Amino acid sequence: MSWLRMVGARLRGFLHAQRSDAELEGELQAHLEALTQKNIGRGMSVKEARYAARREFGGLEQMKESYREQQGLPFFETLLRDVRYGLRTLAKTPALSIVIVVILALGIGCGTALYSLIDACLFHTAAQTYPTVQRWEAVRAYLPGQKRFVNYLSVPEIREVKELTELFEDVGAIHGDSFTLGYGEFPERILGTHVTASAITMTHRKPILGRTFRDDEDRPGGPAVTVLSYELWQRKFAGDRNILGQVIRLNSNPYTIIGVMPPRFGLWDGDLWIPLQLNWSDTNRGDRQNWIIAVLREGVTEQQANVRLQALSKQLEKQYGTTLPEYRDWNLSVWNIEDLVLGGVKPAFYVLAGAVGLLLLVVCANVAILLLARSTARMREIALRAVLGASRGRILRQMLTESLLLSFAGGVFGIAIAKACLPLLVHLIPHLWLTTEPELIQVNHAALGIACGIAGVTGILFGLAPALQVGRQDFAETIREGGAKISGERGAHSMRSILVVAEIALSMVVVAGAALMAQSYHRMENIDLGFRPEHVLSFEIGLPETKYASASQIASFFDRSVRAMESLPGAESAGVASGRPLGDRTSDLLSRDFTIEGRTAGDARGPENAIFRIVSPGYFGSMGVRLVQGRTFSEQDGADAPRTAIINEAMARQYWPAGDAIGRRIRLGVRYGRPEAFSNLPPDDTLATIVGVVSDVKQIRQIDFPVRPELYVPLDQQSNPPRIMNAVVKSRREPAALTAAIRGAISTIDAEQPIYDVDTMDQLVADSFGPKRLTLFLLLFLAAVVLVLASTGLYATLAYSVSQRRKEIGLRMAVGAQTGDIRRLVVSQGTVLALGGVAVGLAGSLALTRLMQSLLYNVSASDPLTLLCVAMTLVGVALLASYVPARRAMSVDPMSALRSE
């Protein structure tokens, strides 16, 4: 406890230093007075007495000093002195100090803001939305013949995977669906997900209200219960905590609410979940409607699981390969769900995060250059202090204080900039591009800390450099030379050159990355989408099963709505299709196996497979799909007419490379994907004749993905048409203005029927460019910041060098050098540095941009033209940065420069 009292007393002393100083003074004077009196009493003269008293008392000032040290907090007092002195020194070169602080602040602020945005948009939110539990895997099949993965599997297959208990703790099945939610006045289309009881518990997320499904609810004929998402609960039920037990209608069937999940629980992107109620005794292997999700046992690696799954695949191939051609050479394997969810965004994330890292490095190099320049200029002062008796530790401490002051100021402003910059960035970027809710984008404190730390360490290291040289130099020499020629200068000079070269090299990498990305984006923007999105409105209609039970009811509804829409004023044409282009996910697409008449069913490559779309005749014209060969569907392709089909160019190229596809006949087989849209599509034995070839329409949102073979069949010829269709309307004017009229037209056919997902195709195209555009935008921003920083560094180095060489330049001019020679002198120094940086940067770019190849569309990561342009840009910027100091050198007055020392 006594140390505590000690600290308390010292703190009091520290705080009341003024008062107790006066007290002490009084006490001491009294003491000396008494001593003097005593001495006078002994017969001394007043003067003698006073002198003797002083001698007896001892060193007065030394005593006061030790008293003060004893009394206050000497460390802090020195610190305060150092800080005051440091601030004064920094203020002596305000421009340099401000530039250093600004660069630090910009680096820390922009870097952190960008990183936070990247992290929130690409990574963090995705991870938060999709619970990504370790060892959580999907099981999918690879069909080598078609070079594609099949994500949907049949009940017998799920059962067989479930039996591999040595691999998996738990195996569940899941598939996405959409429903018409009947609650309140207007029906609404929502997304729902069918899950086995264990699928939610696998994620280790607990409901915030109620419970999730029990095993006895997950049986055929089990109770109709549902768990809501937090978002639906808020939106539709206003967060009512008494919601449990209430009944909602999904596709007109009553479901009891039993639970609510926490916010942003996005298991397969649903508004709600219902039990899958799988019939485990189903034996139909061709009916593949569900994803398999499973949790690996502790200690089982993915490799081990894949080896075992391969054995299972071989066994199934042997057993069923003859009757089910898709089993030929197929291979089951696990797919980590984190990779599944984040796989698409990881490359962009790493590239952007890497670019932020490079930005920070450039900032550090820049600050180092400036600090080195600053401190070499102070060598003389340091030497003087050392000569006057300052210990090395004391000088180090002073320098450290100054560096810390700069770093601290940089950090504080950096934090402020990060906080201010992030909302600004979020505001600047169209929200359509953001992959997350803007309010979820917060300053990432870990990143902020790391950025501040790195900047601080740089400041300390390079601020201390001159002080560390103190011990190694001849002070007298330094002072005599006037600080112009100091032993440390040569070292500092080459150090600065190295830093400038490094800085230019680093910025070259970032700029090259951004340029490649811009190139790729440009090529992607000019991509042929295969359709014309201008003036096209599209929306979805989902007919309830209860009301539209028969095929003829469905067909008649769509037929009538197409006519109603076509006759709207402003509408040019209309059509419906079982899916629109630029779909959300590959898994949402329906595909079908097929066989070609006259060719062996499923040769060595396994079954043929193509994306499958059911369309009305008006679809092609409304969507602007180009006809390449033959004809599109028309009224003549009715229910009783011979079956017809239209294929895309990719399919024509693959199966009829000679261009003779028209007139060939195909037979449709097993279907895959999106079960709810096509509840019953049995293999069809009827042959369909190919009547036309159309352009390759981009099937999914990843525009850079190649288009797969696709076949279209007419809606009228379907014995079991889908209940969910996408309508497309081509308008003469701004298509969104038609929305109200369309709603009205549909309601004249069925007043209760809602329409959903109303989008213009232009919007969908813009959407699908979103993440790429965001990546590009951020990279360009980073490149610009980095470029500015690098040129500042080069400028600072050259400017400093010019100021140090004033005398030399003056001499040169005095003996006849022209201003042009002087300019050349400085600019050539800059050019050498720039060329060195660009050379290193080129090597670095070639090595590093390869990592972003997966982000690039139709551009090689080592595209020579792009790299050349970037190199030239950098050299140009470098020349510009050298020109200003060159001008200053040229304006040196030889007489004053020579006289100035």
Next chain:
Amino acid sequence: MAPPRGEVLPGTLDLIVLKTLDVLGPLHGYGIAVRIQQVSEDLLKLNQGTLYPALLRLEQRGWISSKFGVSENNRKAKFYSLTRSGRKQLVAEAASWERMSALMARLLEGVERA
């Protein structure tokens, strides 16, 4: 010839001050200095100024306390007095000093004889 004046042994000044205050009661700095000089019969070479940091140290540890009073020659002066924990400290330190000096005496016996 006068015997050589001894330096104050490190750490002993505190004990000396405590003892002085114990014997004489509240005293100001000068008074303590005078007393020490008297008792040591000027054998101790004490820079009187060093008393003040020591007094501050003792006060910070809570062994002595100070308050202002009026000195013999009618001046305002700071009077130091022993606190309870200071008295305890004095007892403990005196005991330890006696042990130490006895030990030193025993150790040095041989030296003298040699």
